[in-house]
Amino acid sequence: MYDFEYLKPKALAEAASILAGDGDAKALAGGMTFIPVLKQRLNKPSKVVDLAALGLSGIKVSGETVEIGAMTTHATVAASADVKRAIPALAKLAGNIGDEAVRHRGTIGGSLANNDPSACYPAAVLAMGATIVTNKRRIEADNYFQGMFATALEQGEVITSVVFPVPAKAAYMKFANPASRYAMVGVFVAKGPKGTRVAVTGAGQNGVFRHKAMEEALAKNWSADAVAGVKTPADGLNSDIHASAEYRAHLVGVMAKRAVAAAG
Amino acid sequence: MPQVTLSVNGKSHTVEVEGRTLLVELLREKLGLTGTHVGCDTSQCGACVVDVNGTSVKSCTMLAMQADGAKVTTIEGLAKPDGTLHPMQEMFREHHALQCGFCTPGMVMSAIDLVNSHPEGLTEEQIRHGLEGNLCRCTGYHNIVKAIAAAWPLMHGKKMAAE
Ligand SMILES: Cc1cc2nc3c(=O)[nH]c(=O)nc-3n(C[C@H](O)[C@H](O)[C@H](O)COP(=O)(O)OP(=O)(O)OC[C@H]3O[C@@H](n4cnc5c(N)ncnc54)[C@H](O)[C@@H]3O)c2cc1C
Ligand code: FES
Ligand code: FES
Numbered sequence: 001m002y003d004f005e006y007l008k009p010k011a012l013a014e015a016a017s018i019l020a021g022d023g024d025a026k027a028l029a030g031g032m033t034f035i036p037v038l039k040q041r042l043n044k045p046s047k048v049v050d051l052a053a054l055g056l057s058g059i060k061v062s063g064e065t066v067e068i069g070a071m072t073t074h075a076t077v078a079a080s081a082d083v084k085r086a087i088p089a090l091a092k093l094a095g096n097i098g099d100e101a102v103r104h105r106g107t108i109g110g111s112l113a114n115n116d117p118s119a120c121y122p123a124a125v126l127a128m129g130a131t132i133v134t135n136k137r138r139i140e141a142d143n144y145f146q147g148m149f150a151t152a153l154e155q156g157e158v159i160t161s162v163v164f165p166v167p168a169k170a171a172y173m174k175f176a177n178p179a180s181r182y183a184m185v186g187v188f189v190a191k192g193p194k195g196t197r198v199a200v201t202g203a204g205q206n207g208v209f210r211h212k213a214m215e216e217a218l219a220k221n222w223s224a225d226a227v228a229g230v231k232t233p234a235d236g237l238n239s240d241i242h243a244s245a246e247y248r249a250h251l252v253g254v255m256a257k258r259a260v261a262a263a264g
Numbered sequence: 265m266p267q268v269t270l271s272v273n274g275k276s277h278t279v280e281v282e283g284r285t286l287l288v289e290l291l292r293e294k295l296g297l298t299g300t301h302v303g304c305d306t307s308q309c310g311a312c313v314v315d316v317n318g319t320s321v322k323s324c325t326m327l328a329m330q331a332d333g334a335k336v337t338t339i340e341g342l343a344k345p346d347g348t349l350h351p352m353q354e355m356f357r358e359h360h361a362l363q364c365g366f367c368t369p370g371m372v373m374s375a376i377d378l379v380n381s382h383p384e385g386l387t388e389e390q391i392r393h394g395l396e397g398n399l400c401r402c403t404g405y406h407n408i409v410k411a412i413a414a415a416w417p418l419m420h421g422k423k424m425a426a427e
Contacts, residue, residue, distance in 0.1 A: 006266060006283035006329040028327075035325045036307050038284070048283060050330060075319070099397025100374060101310060104319040105326065180308065181396060 001038045008050040012158065015049050016135050020156025027051055027158060029071060029110035032102050056109065056160055061086050064166055070109025070159040078103065089170040093120050096174060098181050109159040115207055117148045118182040122208040123201040124172060129194025130164045147206040167192025171263035173255040177242055184243050185251040189259040191222060198256060203237045203248045214256055227256045268332045272297065273341030281328045288312045288323035291338060299339040299369050310398030313370035314338045320377035339369035351418035352376050361411035363402035371398050375412045379419050386416050
């Protein structure tokens with residue numbers, strides 16, 4: 001690991017100005033992705049700006065929305081009685097990210113800023129049509145994800161929270177890589193204020209994507225049978241040592257069917 | 265050089281570190297607490313798990329600076345000064361939950377957090393799910409799961425809820 005200056009500002013404005021003023025400065029949340037990246041020397045930051053003292057952690061539930069602070073850990077979301085009540089699928093998703101120790105440190109903001117093509121939260125955000133709130137603006141899910149590890153965030157832009165509209169029905173099914181627990185394929189289905197939406201993670205070469213054909217089928221008929229009839233082309237899907245594109249295409253169908261059945 | 269002040273096994277330390285120093289490096293190299301192991305260094309095996317402010321954390325994936333002001337407990341901090349083992353350590357011994365012992369410090373630290381955070385009881389499934397971040401190449405996990413189930417009533421001072 002290259003050395004860097006570690007900073008832990010106490011105010012969001014200060015953190016944002018350090019990050020905006022130095023293109024080589026990087027934010028640190030739970031470190032579950034960033035520290036492994038540093039160890040591999042894939043990044044050489046001048047400064048590492050720890051977001052832990054900015055008060056960005058916490059969960060607020062109103063009738064129609066669940067707002068989760070960027071620094072809220074996966075373990076906190078998984079254990080939250082409020083989240084379990086309002087969007088049980090989200091609590092369950094968080095409780096199956098990585099492992100206990102990863103969930104104790106990893107955060108929703110870090111997961112979304114990173115936008116790993118196999119990460120779980122991006123599927124929830126895209127399927128429920130959540131809004132990413134930053135220190136500068138509010139970004140709709142449909143405009144936020146811009147390909148593998150790419151997002152709408154600008155240099156110095158810090159995610160402060162994520163607002164989920166509460167869906168009537170939702171479920172996430174993941175075919176986990178047995179070693180890391182990352183999604184080899186994960187499908188989040190939701191029926192709610194933003195419509196009937198299906199988001200697929202782990203499979204696409206450009207990261208998380210909406211499965212429009214399944215959305216149309218489910219909008220007409222919300223049932224596992226409706227998605228069972230929809231073919232997923234293997235073009236544009238990942239092929240690696242874990243699974244071929246064809247196998248992933250098959251898994252998308254299986255996970256989608258199970259997700260719809262679980263959502264009820 | 266930056267300084268970090270933290271409590272480890274009940275003792276306060278102020279240590280000079282670099283920004284990049286990992287918590288596990290601080291523990292092993294600066295404080296000589298080599299009970300915490302480094303198995304993979306890629307955040308997957310759990311051999312490096314310690315307790316930070318009451319929750320299990322992979323100390324190979326946390327900067328020493330992030331632990332400033334924290335209360336850390338390592339495997340060395342579990343037994344009483346007279347050598348009496350922690351109930352979890354005792355149950356690992358009783359149930360032969362280790363062979364080479366490399367994964368054991370992390371297993372024990374994760375297991376203690378798991379039991380502490382489930383006062384309502386722990387099913388075998390919950391124990392196995394809770395250990396997903398701890399890899400063991402020797403035991404096949406079976407006896408580890410048994411040891412944790414046996415430690416639960418000892419740690420909570422009551423009988424395990426009927427399964
Ligand atoms: C063994 C293991 C298994 C895992 N399994 C899964 C899994 O099954 N599913 C899954 O989804 N994930 C998985 N993860 C990833 C985990 O969820 C991470 O917590 C997450 O990807 C990153 O969150 P973090 O808080 O650790 O962020 P960090 O690693 O601290 O940061 C990640 C990136 O985001 C930036 N960043 C962080 N916070 C903000 C913010 N608020 N605003 C702007 N930029 C920010 C950082 O600069 C950095 O570039 C796993 C990780 C490990 C180590
Ligand atoms: S050494 Fe930390 S998880 Fe393996
Ligand atoms: S006892 Fe050898 S790795 Fe677990």
